[in-house]
Amino acid sequence: MSRYSSGEAEDYAPSVAAPSPKAETTPSELKIQKRMMVYSVNVNLQSKEIEAKVTEIIKLAESYGGYALQYSSNGVVQLKIPAEKLKQFLFTLKNQSQNYSEDVSAKDVTEDYTDTEIRMENALKMRVRLLDILKTAKTVEEILKVEAELNKVSESIERWEGKLKYLSSAVQLSSVQVRVLQKWEPVVQKEYKPGPLGYPFYYLYLGLGKVKDGLIWMFVQEIPKEKAEIPD
Incomplete structure (x- = not known):
């Protein structure tokens, strides 16, 4: 089984040329002109709205002739995508998603078929x-x-x-599992700006803070300092 990391979707196709024929070839072997490849894809991405993103992914799959086998509220979607449109589907999904990553595996079932x-x-x-x-x-x-x-x-x-x-269906329809993870936006604290009636209290608060700092400083100055001695 072959594997492809994220970003290599454009390097694979549903099938590749078959190897050179043997000296003795059966009628069944002559019927297969291409390698029969079964592709499975795992995709991870992030979205602020999980359910909305899941709906968007299902509609995208349907636009490429695919369909959803099952999906859950926690953001996991099982899809079937026509093999000849798998590359285009993943390319579009990547462009429409954030923090996208994919893992593609391929299995040659030509000999088994x-x-x-x-x-x-x-x-x-x-x-x-x-x-x-x-x-x-x-x-x-x-x-x-x-x-x-x-x-x-x-x-x-x-x-x-x-x-x-079963093998023909697996070759024609690739399996894609998409996991949508929650994306959390960082909380930005806004600078406090008092209203018209709040300014007197705001400046009073700042003034009391400065008075407190001054009293602490005076108290520290009155404490006698002991001379540090090096122990014998």
């Missing part, structure tokens, strides 16, 4: 053969045995089909 497709094709061929055998079965015992094998093969085909659909 090809292997699953080959298994399903083999199972389909086996089912055709079993159906032919079933037509020529003469005894009840033979029929039951063939039907039992057919059930097993059919279950395998359903399993492989489900996996292929």
Whole structure:
């Protein structure tokens, strides 16, 4: 699995060129012309209004053909974004956000997809053969045995089909988790400015403060100072 740090979104694409073909290539391998990449993205950002930002993110995802799987009041949103529009979505989200950071991971599922497709094709061929055998079965015992094998093969085909659909969906729709954190503005203390009636009391307060400082200074001056001695 590959990983990309923040700011490298422009360096990846939904797929890249496939490696050079082998000497013997199966029909399934010929169907896949590109690498099948599954992208997952974790995004952290800050906003003064969490709920409003979450709504904005969901609308942005929908504008790119994506949708929200789930979201919570604490600012976590699970999104699905079309892989071909993932880069543009992240670029726009970054420009519309504060203190943005992202972590992108990529997984190559090409080999897994090809292997699953080959298994399903083999199972389909086996089912055709079993159906032919079933037509020529003469005894009840033979029929039951063939039907039992057919059930097993059919279950395998359903399993492989489900996996292929899952992998295709994961490749086509990238997973994006966005966490919106609360942004706190620093509190700035305003300079006190008294009103028209407050000025006399304000200056009286300042005057009393100066009188207090003067009395303390006089008291300190009257205290006799002891001569410091170096201990033996």
